[in-house]
Structure formats: structure tokens, C-alpha cells
Amino acid sequence: xxxxxxxxxxxxxxxxxxxxxxxxxxxxxxxxxxxxxxxxxxxxxxxxxxxxxxxxxxxxxxxxxxxxxxxxxxxxxxxxxxxxxxxxxxxxxxxxxxxxxxxxxxxxxxxxxxxxxxxxxxxxxxxxxxxxxxxxxxxxxxxxxxxxxxxxxxxxxxxxxxxxxxxxxxxxxxxxxxxxxxxxxxxxxxxxxxxxxxxxxxxxxxxxxxxxxxxxxxxxxxxxxxxxxxxxxxxxxxxxxxxxxxxxxxxxxxxxxxxxxxxxxxxxxxxxxxxxxxxxxxxxxxxxxxxxxxxxxxxxxxxxxxxxxxx
Amino acid sequence: xxxxxxxxxxxxxxxxxxxxxxxxxxxxxxxxxxxxxxxxxxxxxxxxxxxxxxxxxxxxxxxxxxxxxxxxxxxxxxxxxxxxxxxxxxxxxxxxxxxxxxxxxxxxxxxxxxxxxxxxxxxxxxxxxxxxxxxxxxxxxxxxxxxxxxxxxxxxxxxxxxxxxxxxxxxxxxxxxxxxxxxxxxxxxxxxxxxxxxxxxxxxxxxxxxxxxxxxxxxxxxxxxxxxxxxxxxxxxxxxxxxxxxxxxxxxxxxxxxxxxxxxxxxxxxxxxxxxxxxxxxxxxxxxxxxxxxxxxxxxxxxxxxxxx
Numbered sequence: 228x229x230x231x232x233x234x235x236x237x238x239x240x241x242x243x244x245x246x247x248x249x250x251x252x253x254x255x256x257x258x259x260x261x262x263x264x265x266x267x268x269x270x271x272x273x274x275x276x277x278x279x280x281x282x283x284x285x286x287x288x289x290x291x292x293x294x295x296x297x298x299x300x301x302x303x304x305x306x307x308x309x310x311x312x313x314x315x316x317x318x319x320x321x322x323x324x325x326x327x328x329x330x331x332x333x334x335x336x337x338x339x340x341x342x343x344x345x346x347x348x349x350x351x352x353x354x355x356x357x358x359x360x361x362x363x364x365x366x367x368x369x370x371x372x373x374x375x376x377x378x379x380x381x382x383x384x385x386x387x388x389x390x391x392x393x394x395x396x397x398x399x400x401x402x403x404x405x406x407x408x409x410x411x412x413x414x415x416x417x418x419x420x421x422x423x424x425x426x427x428x429x430x431x432x433x434x435x436x437x438x439x440x441x442x443x444x445x446x447x448x449x450x451x452x453x454x455x456x457x458x459x460x461x462x463x464x465x466x467x468x469x470x471x472x473x474x475x476x477x478x479x480x481x482x483x484x485x486x487x488x489x490x491x492x493x494x495x496x497x498x499x500x501x502x503x504x505x506x507x508x509x510x511x512x513x514x515x516x517x518x519x520x521x522x523x524x525x526x527x528x529x530x531x532x533x534x535x536x537x538x
Numbered sequence: 539x540x541x542x543x544x545x546x547x548x549x550x551x552x553x554x555x556x557x558x559x560x561x562x563x564x565x566x567x568x569x570x571x572x573x574x575x576x577x578x579x580x581x582x583x584x585x586x587x588x589x590x591x592x593x594x595x596x597x598x599x600x601x602x603x604x605x606x607x608x609x610x611x612x613x614x615x616x617x618x619x620x621x622x623x624x625x626x627x628x629x630x631x632x633x634x635x636x637x638x639x640x641x642x643x644x645x646x647x648x649x650x651x652x653x654x655x656x657x658x659x660x661x662x663x664x665x666x667x668x669x670x671x672x673x674x675x676x677x678x679x680x681x682x683x684x685x686x687x688x689x690x691x692x693x694x695x696x697x698x699x700x701x702x703x704x705x706x707x708x709x710x711x712x713x714x715x716x717x718x719x720x721x722x723x724x725x726x727x728x729x730x731x732x733x734x735x736x737x738x739x740x741x742x743x744x745x746x747x748x749x750x751x752x753x754x755x756x757x758x759x760x761x762x763x764x765x766x767x768x769x770x771x772x773x774x775x776x777x778x779x780x781x782x783x784x785x786x787x788x789x790x791x792x793x794x795x796x797x798x799x800x801x802x803x804x805x806x807x808x809x810x811x812x813x814x815x816x817x818x819x820x821x822x823x824x825x826x827x828x829x830x831x832x833x834x835x836x837x838x839x840x841x842x843x844x845x846x847x
Contacts, residue, residue, distance in 0.1 A: 248737075255743030256663035263656035264671070266711050271678055274689035281689065334580060342570040343577045351830070352581035355588065358825040360772035362790040363818040366797050367591050370815070378590055378607030385606075409584065470682050473774045480798050496684040501779060506688055513685035520680050 282511035292507075299511035308489040309512055313519060315400075316469050316491055320523075323404045324464045330408070331415035331460065336445045338416075339423040350420070354413035361410060365477040368406045369394075373481070394482040406474050411467070415460045422456035423449060458531055462524050469520050472497065492516045588822075595619055595816045602811055619816040626796075626813055630784060631820075634792040638771060638821075640703060641788055645710030646766035653713050653762050657720020658751055662728060672721070678714050683775050691779050705780035706788070710770045716762040723758030724751070760835035764828065771825055789821040 285295040303309055334353055338346045356364065371377050372393035380390035393402045426449060434444045450457070472493040479486045479494075488502070489495035492512065500509035590607050596619070601611035623631050659665075660672045690709060694700045699708075728751050736746045752759075774790040781787060787795065796814050 252663050252743060253665040255747070256659040256665040256668065258744075259655040259659035259663075259747065260671070263652040263712075263717065266652065266708070267675065267678075267714075270690065270709050270712050271681070271686065274686050274693060275681065277693065278685055278689040281692075330580075334577070337573055337577055340573075342573050344569055344574045345578070349577050349581045351833070352585050354829070355826060356584055358768060358829050359588070359822050360774070360790050360825075362772070362774050362794050363822055366793065366814065366818060367587055370594075370811075371587055371590060376602045376607065376811075381607055409587070413584065466680055472683065477794060477797070480794075493682060493684050496682075496688070497775075497779075500684070500688045506692060509684065509688050513682050513688065516682045517680065517685050520682065524680060 278510045279514065281507050282514055284507050286505070286507055295507075299508050300515065302508065303511050303515050309492065309495060309515075312489045312492045312495050313469075313516070316471060319400075319404070319471070320465060320468045323407055324461070324468060326404070327408045327412055328415060328457070328460055328464060331412050332419055332450070332457070334412070334416045335419035335423055336449060338420055339449070340441055340445070342441070350416075354417055356410050356412075357414040357417075359410070361473040362477060364410050365406060365474045368402070368409070369478060369481040372402055394478070394485055396485055399478070399482065399485045403471075403474060403478065407468075407471070411464070415464070418460055419453060419456055422453040426452045454531075454535070458528065461527055461531075465524050465527065466520055469493075469516060469523075591815060591819055591822075595819045597812065599809055599812045602815075615812075616816075619812050620820070623813040623816045623820065626810075627784075630787075630792065631813075631817055633785060634787050634789045635820075637703070637786060638788040638790075641706045641710065641773075641777070642767055642771040644707045645770040646763055648707075648711040649713040649716055649766040649770075650759060650763040652711060653716030653720050653766075654752075654755060654759055655747075657717045657758075657762075658724045658728070658747065658755065660717070660721045661724035662730070662733065662751070672717075675714050675717055679718075687776060687779055694780065700780055701782045701786060703786060706773070706777050706786075709776060710766075710773070713762070713766050713769070716766055719762055719765075720755070720758055723761070724755060727758065728754045757835045760832055764832060767828065768825060789817070793817050793821065 282299050283294060283296060284292045285298060286292050337343055338350055343349060359367075371379055374380050374390050374392070377393075379393065383390055392398060430448060430452065431444065434448045439447065470493050471491045475486050475490045475494050476497075479488070479490070488498040493516070496509045496512040496516070499512060500506050586608075593608060593610060594602060596614050596616040597605065597611045598613065598615050598618075601613065601615070605611045656675075660668060686709075691700065694705050699705045732750055732754075733746055736750050741750070772790060773788070774794065777786075777788050777791045778794075781791065784792070784795070793814060796810050796817065799810055
């Protein structure tokens with residue numbers, strides 16, 4: 228007992244030092260992580276830092292690269308093309324993501340309820356578009372929308388209505404929403420469905436004993452139980468929406484007058500970098516876009532956490 | 539791999555799900571006709587565009603314009619279209635397929651190996667800096683494509699790597715989502731008690747990983763591999779900026795290139811609708827086949843990933 232204070236004074240530093248066994252495990256962990264980390268640093272950290280560096284310069288015809296401080300950023304946040312592209316994707320986010328995730332959640336709940344005939348086939352049918360490259364998906368929908376031989380306009384002509392122009396200024400937004408929804412509902416559905424399958428049976432039995440119907444169980448038991456999975460799909464969808472590139476880039480080829488070179492932020496940054504050859508400005512655009520994505524994801528996470536606490 | 543996965547088809551989460559399936563059999567009489575109709579309509583929405591693509595692959599460009607999209611033309615031209623697709627521009631399409639297989643194969647196998655090692659280490663070892671590194675990796679999912687692609691292009695261009703296969707393969711080796719998925723999966727499916735038992739038996743950490751842990755990780759590895767495969771097979775942005783020569787194109791860039799010629803036939807170019815459509819069908823088939831063939835593995839693998847979200 229009397230020796231205890233002295234021991235306590237000696238022990239903590241010894242405890243902080245790892246035992247040989249512990250140290251062997253540390254070494255093993257680092258050996259396992261290093262291959263990934265090397266490529267991660269080379270392909271992610273270095274380019275990102277380089278990009279940040281580039282964004283602080285301007286290139287001029289005379290004098291080459293010149294330090295410009297935050298000039299590029301100031302230009303970017305006052306660039307109407309950039310702002311309208313970010314705004315357009317913000318709107319896209321508000322329209323497309325709720326539609327897509329509501330459908331994914333509905334399909335997942337329907338399949339999980341075991342009330343659907345042929346659910347294995349339906350589940351695969353909904354998921355298949357995820358395996359289709361976005362290039363092929365966009366080309367295909369471009370043909371389907373088209374007036375030349377698209378079945379949609381063939382159908383409208385057959386029933387005596389005029390051909391709808393699905394690639395006009397008014398309709399292109401909706402057409403794009405449809406393509407992206409078609410591509411990714413299945414992926415989100417599978418994530419939500421997988422989460423639903425792991426709800427403990429006792430929980431569902433308890434709901435049944437309490438006399439809850441299928442809709443009630445889905446709303447009050449199942450959806451709260453898979454909240455983390457839903458949040459995951461929301462965050463991934465936010466990131467994906469702001470980064471939209473392939474679909475608008477390919478539709479630009481089909482309808483060049485409707486989808487301009489700054490339809491989405493990524494499309495604009497791509498054109499600034501590789502068509503206008505202004506990599507410095509493009510780097511600052513990409514950085515701002517990254518910051519916007521982080522802020523929006525963070526706000527969504529924060530507000531769902533708060534909603535959880537208030538329950 | 540198959541033997542391993544069959545021996546232990548799923549981790550804890552999926553076992554619970556199995557319990558539910560058994561229970562569900564007793565409830566089969568509760569099928570809802572209305573819900574079934576709604577779901578079959580949904581399935582139609584997702585499949586009909588692909589059905590149109592498949593039917594159109596059997597038509598000549600002329601028949602595309604003159605016949606109804608959802609029925610076959612009198613002349614069944616699928617074989618002619620396939621031949622035309624593979625022989626156009628001196629067999630460029632075949633080369634693109636081989637390129638895609640090379641890029642997607644090397645990229646996704648590499649990404650799976652790196653993610654599995656790192657994910658397992660993050661899940662099963664407590665080591666200084668582990669948590670911090672993992673949160674950096676996770677946060678990197680939010681970085682926009684262009685923020686990386688532009689500087690990577692400039693760096694590769696300085697090293698003389700642009701317009702070579704390596705420019706597409708090396709950046710594909712990184713899959714932060716794969717590391718995340720693997721960490722969640724390893725935390726669930728590799729019990730600490732097994733690792734401790736192996737240590738007591740005197741096994742080194744390397745042997746434990748290769749001979750004990752990998753067995754448990756089977757479905758997780760298949761899941762990570764499939765998602766990395768889809769990401770690299772379908773990648774368009776990266777090869778688009780990295781590659782200039784048609785001989786290095788993957789299918790996605792090649793098809794988009796033909797499509798550009800198809801819509802704007804200038805200077806003696808003929809419209810290429812028939813071969814773009816046939817090529818699209820051919821490029822979709824391998825992935826759909828892979829998903830169908832491996833579905834039991836990735837479905838249980840994703841299950842664990844989603845729970846912990």
C-alpha cells in the first residue's frame with residue numbers, strides 16, 4: 228500500500244511504451260497499410276497539394292506563371308458561368324436526389340416485405356443499370372429521346388400527338404434527371420435492401436404483436452432502423468450530383484446548343500483546363516467545388532444528427 | 539476463392555438475415571397484387587431501354603429509321619452488325635475491348651489487394667495514427683474528379699506517362715470506398731478471438747493475415763473487387779483526358795468517339811448508329827454477367843457495409 232504512490236509514478240511512462248508484442252502488431256499494421264498509403268499519397272495527396280499550389284498562380288503570355296494570391300478564387304466566385312453551373316447542380320440535387328432515394332427506399336421496402344411476386348427477378352432488373360457504363364446509358368437514352376428513331380417519339384406519332392422534344396432547353400433538365408435516376412436507383416436500393424435484411428427479427432415480431440400493419444412497420448420500425456444506411460446514400464448522392472460530368476458531356480454532343488460547356492461545374496472546369504488551357508483557374512474552380520461538396524455534406528450530416536437527438 | 543466463400547458464405551449480419559428468411563416463408567400467403575403490379579412496372583422501366591438497345595442491335599441503320607423501335611426488322615442483321623463493329627477502322631473495337639480488360643483488370647485487382655490489406659489493418663490493429671489516417675482516407679471520397687484529374691494529368695505529362703496505359707491504371711489503384719467497405723467488413727467477420735488464438739499458437743502477423751483472416755474476408759473481397767471493376771470498366775473521365783491515341787482507348791472513350799462521328803457525319807463519314815448500338819450492347823454484357831454470376835457474394839458483402847454506414 229505504501230509503495231503504491233511510487234509505483235504509480237513509475238508505471239505510466241512504462242505503460243505508454245508498447246510491449247514487444249504490441250510493437251510487432253504496429254509493424255504488421257504499417258506493413259499492411261503502406262502499399263495503399265504510398266499510392267494514396269502519390270495519386271491523391273500530391274495532386275491535391277499541387278492543384279492548390281496551381282490555383283494561386285495565373286499564367287500570362289508574357290512572364291509565364293505569376294503568383295496571384297487568391298485572384299483566381301475571387302474571379303471564380305464572381306464568374307456567372309461557374310455560379311450558374313453550381314446553382315444548376317444545387318437544383319439538380321434538390322430535385323433528383325429525393326426522387327431517386329425515395330424510389331430506392333420504396334423498392335427496397337417493397338422487396339423486403341415479401342409481398343411481391345418474382346422479387347428476385349425484380350431486384351436484379353432494378354439493379355442492372357448500375358452495371359451499364361454511364362457512357363452507354365447516356366448514348367442509349369440520347370437515342371431513346373431523339374426524334375430520328377427514338378421509340379418515344381415513334382409512340383407519340385403513332386397515337387397522333389406531336390413529337391415531344393426531350394432535348395430542348397425546357398426539357399433537358401428533366402431528361403438528365405431521368406438518366407441519372409435510371410442509372411443509380413438500383414445501386415441505392417441494394418444498399419438499403421441489404422440494411423433492411425439485417426434488422427433483428429425480434430424487432431419486427433414485436434411490431435407485429437403490437438398490431439402494426441405493413442405500412443406502419445415500414446415507417447416506424449424499418450426506416451428508423453436503417454437510418455445510417457439512408458444517410459450513407461444521401462451523402463454519396465450529394466457527392467455524385469455535384470460531380471456530374473459524363474452524362475452532360477455526352478449529351479453536349481447530341482444537343483450542343485442546349486447543354487453548353489458550363490452546364491455543370493465539372494464540365495466547366497474540364498473545358499477551362501483542357502480547351503481554354505487555363506489550368507490555374509480550373510484548379511481553383513475544382514477547389515471551390517470540393518469545398519461546396521464538403522459544406523453541403525456536413526450540413527446534411529449535422530441536421531440529421533440533430534433530428535436524431537430531438538426524437 | 540469459391541471454396542472459401544462457400545465454407546463461410548456470410549458474416550454475422552447475413553446469418554441473422556437468413557433467420558428472417560425462414561420466418562418469412564410462413565408469410566408467403568400475404569402477397570399483394572397491387573404492390574406486385576407496381577414493382578413489375580418499375581422493373582419494366584429499368585429493363586425496357588436495354589431491351590430497345592438489344593433489338594436495335596439487330597437492325598441496319600436504315601431499318602432503325604424505318605421500323606418501330608420495339609420490334610424486329612424483317613432483316614435480322616445482328617451478325618452483320620457484330621462483324622461490322624469488329625472490323626470498322628481496322629478492328630479498333632477489339633483493341634478497345636482488350637484495353638478495357640487490361641485497365642479494369644489491373645486496376646481493380648490492384649485496388650482490391652491494396653484495400654483489403656489496408657482495410658484489415660484499420661479494423662484489426664490499434665496503432666498510432668491509424669484513426670487519423672483512416673479519417674483522411676474517408677474524407678478523400680468528397681474530392682471532385684477534376685480537382686485530381688487536372689494536376690494528375692500535368693504530373694503524368696511531366697513524367698511522360700500521358701497517352702500510355704499506365705496513366706489510366708495507376709490512378710485506378712486507389713479506392714477509398716473499398717478501404718472503408720473492407721474495414722467495416724473485417725471488423726465484423728474476423729473475430730478477435732481467432733486472431734488471439736493464432737497468436738498464442740505462435741503464428742506471426744503475416745501468417746495470420748494470409749492464412750486466417752483472408753479466409754473470413756472472402757465475400758468482402760468479392761464485393762470490393764466488383765465495385766472497383768465497375769468503376770474502372772465504366773471509367774470515362776480519366777481515360778478521356780489521359781489518352782490521345784485511339785489505339786489506347788477503352789470501350790467507353792472509343793464508343794463516345796464513334797458516337798461523335800455518328801451524329802455529325804462530316805466529310806464522307808457515314809452515320810455509325812448501327813455499330814455504336816451493337817458496340818454498346820457488347821460492352822455491357824461482361825459486367826452484367828459478372829454481377830449475375832457473383833451476386834450471392836456481393837449481396838452479403840454489401841449488407842455489412844451498409845449496416846455500419
